[in-house]
Amino acid sequence: MAKSTAVKRARRTLVWLLVIFIALAGVNLAGTIWGGGSFTPKLALDLEGGTEIILAPKTGGAAVSDEQVAQAVSIIRQRVDASGVSEAQISTQGGQNIVVSIPGTPDDATLARIEASAKLDFRAVLVSDAASVPTTTPTPGLSATPTVAPTNASDLAYVTPALEDQFLNIDCTSTAATDAGQAPADQPLVACGEDGAKYILGPVEVAGDTISNATSGVAQTSSGASTGQYVVNIFFNDQGSSEFASVTTRLSGLTGAQNQFAIVLDGKVISAPRTLAVITNGEPQISGNFDAASSKTLADQLKFGALPISFTVQSQNTISATLGSTQLISGLIAGLIGLILVVLYSLAQYRVLGVVTIASLVVAGTLTYLLVDLLSWRAGYRLSLAGVAGLIVAIGITADSFIVYFERIRDELRDGRGLPSSVQAGWKRAIRTIFASDLINLMAAVVLYIVAVGSVKGFALTLGLTTIIDLVVVMMFTHPVMTLLAELPYFRDGHRTSGLDPRQLGAVYRGRAQFKSPSAAIPRSKQESASREAARRQTIAERKSAGSTTMVIDPPRPSDDTTKQPGTGGSDKGAKR
Amino acid sequence: MAKFSELGNDLYTGKRSYNIIGRRKLWYAIAGVLILVSIVGPFLRGGFVFGIEFSGGSQFSISQVSNASQQAGIDAVKSVDPAIVPLVSTLGQSGIRIQTDQLGDAEQNSVRDALAAAYSVQPSDVTINFIGPTWGADITGQAIRGLLIFIALAAIFMAIYFRTWKIALSAMIALLHDLVITAGIYGITGFEITPAAVIGFLTILGYSLYDTVVVFDKIRENTAEWGDKSTRTFGETINLAVNQTLVRSINTSVVAMLPVASILIIGAFVLGAGTLRDISLALLIGIFVGTYSTIFIASPLYAQLREREPKIQKVDQRVLAQRAARGSTAPEKVTESISAP
Numbered sequence: 001m002a003k004s005t006a007v008k009r010a011r012r013t014l015v016w017l018l019v020i021f022i023a024l025a026g027v028n029l030a031g032t033i034w035g036g037g038s039f040t041p042k043l044a045l046d047l048e049g050g051t052e053i054i055l056a057p058k059t060g061g062a063a064v065s066d067e068q069v070a071q072a073v074s075i076i077r078q079r080v081d082a083s084g085v086s087e088a089q090i091s092t093q094g095g096q097n098i099v100v101s102i103p104g105t106p107d108d109a110t111l112a113r114i115e116a117s118a119k120l121d122f123r124a125v126l127v128s129d130a131a132s133v134p135t136t137t138p139t140p141g142l143s144a145t146p147t148v149a150p151t152n153a154s155d156l157a158y159v160t161p162a163l164e165d166q167f168l169n170i171d172c173t174s175t176a177a178t179d180a181g182q183a184p185a186d187q188p189l190v191a192c193g194e195d196g197a198k199y200i201l202g203p204v205e206v207a208g209d210t211i212s213n214a215t216s217g218v219a220q221t222s223s224g225a226s227t228g229q230y231v232v233n234i235f236f237n238d239q240g241s242s243e244f245a246s247v248t249t250r251l252s253g254l255t256g257a258q259n260q261f262a263i264v265l266d267g268k269v270i271s272a273p274r275t276l277a278v279i280t281n282g283e284p285q286i287s288g289n290f291d292a293a294s295s296k297t298l299a300d301q302l303k304f305g306a307l308p309i310s311f312t313v314q315s316q317n318t319i320s321a322t323l324g325s326t327q328l329i330s331g332l333i334a335g336l337i338g339l340i341l342v343v344l345y346s347l348a349q350y351r352v353l354g355v356v357t358i359a360s361l362v363v364a365g366t367l368t369y370l371l372v373d374l375l376s377w378r379a380g381y382r383l384s385l386a387g388v389a390g391l392i393v394a395i396g397i398t399a400d401s402f403i404v405y406f407e408r409i410r411d412e413l414r415d416g417r418g419l420p421s422s423v424q425a426g427w428k429r430a431i432r433t434i435f436a437s438d439l440i441n442l443m444a445a446v447v448l449y450i451v452a453v454g455s456v457k458g459f460a461l462t463l464g465l466t467t468i469i470d471l472v473v474v475m476m477f478t479h480p481v482m483t484l485l486a487e488l489p490y491f492r493d494g495h496r497t498s499g500l501d502p503r504q505l506g507a508v509y510r511g512r513a514q515f516k517s518p519s520a521a522i523p524r525s526k527q528e529s530a531s532r533e534a535a536r537r538q539t540i541a542e543r544k545s546a547g548s549t550t551m552v553i554d555p556p557r558p559s560d561d562t563t564k565q566p567g568t569g570g571s572d573k574g575a576k577r
Numbered sequence: 578m579a580k581f582s583e584l585g586n587d588l589y590t591g592k593r594s595y596n597i598i599g600r601r602k603l604w605y606a607i608a609g610v611l612i613l614v615s616i617v618g619p620f621l622r623g624g625f626v627f628g629i630e631f632s633g634g635s636q637f638s639i640s641q642v643s644n645a646s647q648q649a650g651i652d653a654v655k656s657v658d659p660a661i662v663p664l665v666s667t668l669g670q671s672g673i674r675i676q677t678d679q680l681g682d683a684e685q686n687s688v689r690d691a692l693a694a695a696y697s698v699q700p701s702d703v704t705i706n707f708i709g710p711t712w713g714a715d716i717t718g719q720a721i722r723g724l725l726i727f728i729a730l731a732a733i734f735m736a737i738y739f740r741t742w743k744i745a746l747s748a749m750i751a752l753l754h755d756l757v758i759t760a761g762i763y764g765i766t767g768f769e770i771t772p773a774a775v776i777g778f779l780t781i782l783g784y785s786l787y788d789t790v791v792v793f794d795k796i797r798e799n800t801a802e803w804g805d806k807s808t809r810t811f812g813e814t815i816n817l818a819v820n821q822t823l824v825r826s827i828n829t830s831v832v833a834m835l836p837v838a839s840i841l842i843i844g845a846f847v848l849g850a851g852t853l854r855d856i857s858l859a860l861l862i863g864i865f866v867g868t869y870s871t872i873f874i875a876s877p878l879y880a881q882l883r884e885r886e887p888k889i890q891k892v893d894q895r896v897l898a899q900r901a902a903r904g905s906t907a908p909e910k911v912t913e914s915i916s917a918p
Contacts, residue, residue, distance in 0.1 A: 049666065074715040092709030093636070099708070319674070320647070320667040331853055334843040338836025345835065349828055386773040389840060389856045393780060396833025396864070397787065403832065404791060407585075407825045414589055429798070436738055437790040443734065444727050444783045451723035454716040459776045463783060 006424055007487060010480035017363075017476040024370040031377045041369075041376040042103070044087050044384035044458075047328050049320040050103035055115055055311035057096055064096045068308040073098055077453055078304040079113050087384055087458045098311065101319060103382050109293045117266050117310040118301035120208030122244070123189065123201035124154045124251060125260040125272055127167065130197050153202035154250060154258050158188040163200060166190045172198045191262070193269040194289050201262050201269075205247045210240025214302035216295035219287065230290035232299045233283065241282025251275035263288075265298070266310075327385055335392040342395060350406055351497050352490075356481055357402045364398050364473045371465055386455070387462055394466035397441075401474040405430040409482070420486040427479055434474060441467040585824040591817055598816040601877035608754055608874055615761020625764050628771035628855075629664065629678050630712040635685055637675040638668070638704045642696040650675045653695035657687045662769065676708060712772050720775075724782070728752075731786055738790075739797055743882040748789040751875035755785045755866045762862050768855060777856040781863025788829070789871045795822045796876065803892075810893040812880045819876050830868040837861045 032039050042048070055076075057064045073090050076098060080088045088102040100114055150157040159167075172192035185204040192198050213235040219227045236244055251261055252275045262272040263286050271288035290298070342361070346354035368391060375381035383391075408430040412422035445464030448456055485491045587593035597604075619625055647665040650673055654663040664676040673696065680688060685705060693700040728749070735745040759781055763770055799818040803811060837860045844853030883889055 052668065070713070070715075073709075073713060077713075077715065089711040091633070091711040091713070094706050095709075101711075317669045317672065322664045322666050327853065330843050330847060331840065334840040334853070335836055337843075338839040341835040341839065342832050345828075345831060385853065386776045386856055389773070389853060389860075390776065390780060392836045392840065393833065393860055395836055396829070397784065399832045400787075400791070400829040403825055403828045407822075407828075410585065411589060411821070414586060433791055433794040436794055437787045439734065440731055440786045440790055441783045443730050444779075444786075447727040447730065448720070448723045448779070451726060452716070452719045454712065454719075455772050455776065456716065456720045456723070456779070459779055463780070 004420075006420070006483050010483035013476050013480045017472075017480075020472075020476075021366070021370075024367070024374065028370055028373055028377075031374070035377065038377070039373065041372045042382045043321075043328075044382035044387065045089060045101055045103045045319075045321070046384050047321050048103055048382075049318065049322075050101055051105055051316060052319040053100045053102070053106070053111070053114065053316050054093065054314045055098040055100065056314040058310040058312050064309060066095070069096055069098065072307050072309060072311070075304050075307055076100065076114055079300055081453055081457060082113075082300040082304070087382060087455050097314065105318075109297055111313065113297045113300060115311050115313060116301060117307045118208075118298075119266055119306040120211070120302055121185070121204040121264045122206035122247065123204055123262050123264055124247065125199055125257050125262050126154065126156055126159055126188065126202055127164075127200040128197060128257040128260065128272065129167070129199075150202075152250060153205050153247075154254060155202075156258075158202055159200055163188060163190060167198060167200050170198055172196045189264070189267075191264055191267060191269050193262075193272060197269075197272075199257075199262055199269055199272065201264065205261075206236070206240055206243045208302065208306055210236050210243065211302050212237040212240075214299040216290075216292075216299035219285065229287055230292055230295040232286045232288075232290065232295050232302070234286060234302065236282035236284075238282075241280070244282055244284065245278065245280040248275050248278045248280075252278055270298075328388070331385060331388050331392075335388070338392060339395065342399065346399070352495075353406060356478060356485070357399060357406075359481070360402055360473050360478045361395060361399060363477045364469050365395075367469050367473065368394075368466065371469070375461070375465075381458070381461060384455070384458065387458060390459060390462045391466065394462075394470075398466065398470045398473065401430075401434050401438075401470055402478055404433055405474065405478060405482075408433075419492045420483075423479075423482050423486045427482075431475070431479075434471070438467050438471055588820040588823050591820070594816065594820050595823070596816065597819050597872060598812045598877050598880045601881065604873040604877055608870075612754065612757050612761075615758045615764070618761055619764020622765055622767060625760075626767055626769045628769040628774075629676055629708075629710075630772050631710050631770065632679060633708055633710045634676055634678045635680050635688075636706045636708045637677075637689060637692055638672065638706065639692065639696055639698055639702060640668075640672045641702075642671055642673055642698060644696065645671055645673050647673075649695045650692060653691040654688055657691050658684065661688075679707075712775075720779075724779075735790065735793075739793060741883075744793055744797075744879055747875040747878040747882065748786060748793070750878055751789060751870040752782065752785050754870050754874050755781060755863060758866050759859055759863045762858070766858075768858055771855045773853075773856040774859050777859030777863065780860060781867060784833075784864060785867035785870065788826070788867050789875050791829075792819065792822050792826065792871045792876065793879075795819075796879070805892060805895075807892065808896060808899075810896050811884055811889045812893075815876055815880045819872055823872070826868050826872060830864055833864045834861060837864065 028039065057069075057072075069092055073092060077088075077090050080090065080100065080102065088100060090098065090100050093099045102110070106114075146157045146160055148157045167190045170190055170192065185207070187203055189201045189203075190198065191201055211234055215233045215235075216230065217233070219229045219231040221227055247261060251259055259274050260272045261275060262269045264270070271286045273287065286298075339361075343354070343358050346357040348354075350357060372381065372383065372391075376383070405426065408426035409419075409422050410426075412426045413419065417425060441463060445460045445467060448460035449464065452460060584593065588595075645667045647667065650665040651663055654661050654675060654677060661677050661680075666674050668674045675688075675692065677688065689703045689705060690700050693703050732742075732745040732749055735748055736742040739745070756778070759778060762768075763774065768774070796815050796818040799814050799821075800811070803809070803814045807814065809817065837857050840853055841857035841861055844857055884893065
């Protein structure tokens with residue numbers, strides 16, 4: 001007899017699952033060998049310790065308000081979160097210092113991401129000069145007030161003798177000059193570029209707080225080819241868009257240095273592009289001296305806003321785990337004991353079928369481990385003790401899918417179907433329930449991941465991960481395995497220990513043939529309850545048929561798409577529900 | 578276990594049936610009492626105890642200690658007040674940092690002296706600082722926003738999936754019931770509310786809705802075929818569905834609770850207070866209450882909401898009248914009603 005399509009499909013699905021496994025393990029292995037990953041997931045602050053960075057505000061003696069500190073904490077948290085789900089802890093100390101604890105050792109990019117103020121302005125360029133070491137000396141006492149009131153932000157009337165003198169004498173090639181570019185927003189400014197070029201800039205025309213979003217990536221030409229240059233894409237809100245449009249309109253009509261506008265970050269010109277076209281859609285692109293990391297850092301800083309005050313790193317210390325390794329080991333032991341109990345319970349409840357539960361859990365566990373490992377390598381995910389507990393709890397929720405499925409199969413068996421057809425029919429009902437209920441969990445995960453910050457975000461990732469794994473395992477492992485097992489005589493014929501014994505399940509019908517003469521055909525001893533059921537049912541049927549002229553009891557229906565088993569293939573879906 | 582699978586059979590066929598929907602007043606009364614206790618209890622005990630992550634606290638730092646043992650610090654703090662749960666970490670090579678809940682001046686000084694003695698330094702070498710919460714208002718605010726969006730989406734999803742808002746409403750009331758009781762247990766036992774407990778709380782939220790969807794999907798199946806020809810009332814149809822999924826509910830909650838219970842027992846009795854205890858208590862109670870409330874709160878509520886619909890009332894009255902004519906008070910104990918296709 002040719003194998004049915006369900007069996008073929010089951011085999012194919014299992015092969016696909018194997019492919020996924022090999023692919024995941026391969027990526028992990030490759031990551032371990034070449035990419036600096038590892039075969040164990042990284043641990044979070046509570047289990048592994050990390051680095052504690054204390055940031056002190058740079059205020060020059062002025063008092064720092066509580067709101068400023070709270071706002072800074074919130075912005076720093078978003079910036080830290082943007083670098084991955086590492087569950088950093090951020091708090092205040094003594095009312096004005098900010099304490100950032102992050103797992104592992106932070107690199108310079110991370111530190112820059114945390115401490116930089118990220119105040120970004122757009123100013124028109126008035127005068128520019130290439131990198132050079134000044135040869136003159138500053139002249140004090142020059143006039144700093146324009147003789148003619150400037151008409152627009154590109155008006156050279158802004159360049160007073162004092163400003164010109166400052167411009168001539170600034171040495172942008174020395175690192176000491178990096179802090180030079182400080183001036184009120186409505187005043188012109190002398191500032192240095194990252195490449196050492198120097199500029200006289202007009203007043204602020206578009207402020208950084210009109211940025212609604214920022215992304216980073218490799219620039220593409222209009223034909224879609226990659227230029228290999230990293231850029232930061234800026235998306236303005238409505239106010240920023242219209243301001244930016246009017247700036248570019250004016251500048252595109254000018255020539256020379258005045259055609260340029262400068263993007264000033266924390267007093268430094270990071271880019272001074274020429275204005276070749278009027279940008280009206282409010283989506284300019286900044287190119288500069290970026291690489292992948294620095295463009296992402298800037299985009300994150302712009303996206304989450306400028307800090308209300310600048311901070312400097314006051315101290316940086318390694319910090320040990322707050323929970324000793326005893327906690328982790330105890331947690332793992334507890335999880336193991338719990339798992340053994342789950343195994344025993346499944347075996348007691350589902351007999352040999354429990355083995356399918358256990359195998360499914362093993363598959364789910366392995367998948368989870370591989371994915372957590374992958375996430376910890378690529379997305380900075382770290383396992384905290386709460387995360388470990390969450391994964392252990394997920395065991396129960398994952399097992400529920402199998403329980404729902406098995407109970408549905410048993411329900412179908414109770415209605416007198418053969419095992420292969422019960423498996424398929426039970427699956428159709430079960431998967432609907434599993435989809436609907438998993439969708440709820442997935443929704444929670446996605447919403448919390450997008451909206452929440454800090455450890456709630458980490459939780460959302462764990463929840464989403466385990467829910468998807470649950471779906472994958474039940475669809476790609478448990479169901480195919482059940483389909484194949486249903487063909488084995490041991491399960492098909494309902495061996496006493498298989499957990500799918502129709503006699504123990506009190507199947508209502510013993511097959512179509514026997515149903516036609518109920519009381520005689522039903523065996524006595526073991527199936528007493530079943531025979532009672534059938535008998536009762538029959539009375540009702542008779543009672544009902546007395547009232548109606550046509551009566552269809554249990555319309556025979558071909559079993560779905562499996563090979564038929566003589567004597568057990570009766571299906572009564574029509575009458576059942 | 579043969580007994581248990583037999584129970585499953587009997588529940589499925591309706592041979593044995595627990596009258597859950599019919600006794601709804603009892604369940605509502607129990608729920609009312611539990612909710613009342615959960616709300617009043619914490620206040621009688623003195624309110625919720627928030628962990629240092631929420632409220633901030635005191636930080637003692639000692640640098641240049643010769644023996645940076647974490648245990649010595651824990652013991653020293655515990656010797657002052659065993660109720661304090663210190664977070665001790667080593668800082669760099671020879672620094673030690675101890676964080677506790679906000680202490681009073683006197684207590685703070687005793688802790689300082691105890692620490693100084695434990696690490697053989699002068700009390701003046703122990704720096705005391707106030708530290709702010711790591712779980713600040715911004716995290717709470719964002720989390721609550723996320724929750725509200727999720728709950729609204731879940732309600733809309735359920736209303737669309739089940740094609741009736743009454744299921745969504747019942748599920749939400751059951752969810753509220755679960756959250757109030759789980760929170761109440763924390764208030765009553767005085768366990769600290771830590772970020773771990775909040776994470777446990779969120780897990781419960783998901784689990785409670787998840788469980789409700791599973792059971793209601795069976796209710797949906799059964800009631801979809803309920804109609805003019807039925808021999809059961811609407812409430813009895815729901816009752817059958819709840820009974821038919823009872824074995825699943827028990828199995829699932831046992832399987833979910835076994836690992837959590839072992840974490841709680843090891844966490845609480847072997848390790849004492851800490852992350853494991855905080856999260857597993859929330860989970861254990863939540864899983865139990867979440868399973869319970871689907872059966873005893875959400876289902877009866879749904880039956881009650883729907884039974885008032887005129888169409889359903891009509892069928893119910895006919896079923897009851899037929900039954901009265903037969904002189905019987907209970908539905909026939911049959912698998913299902915047989916209806917012509």
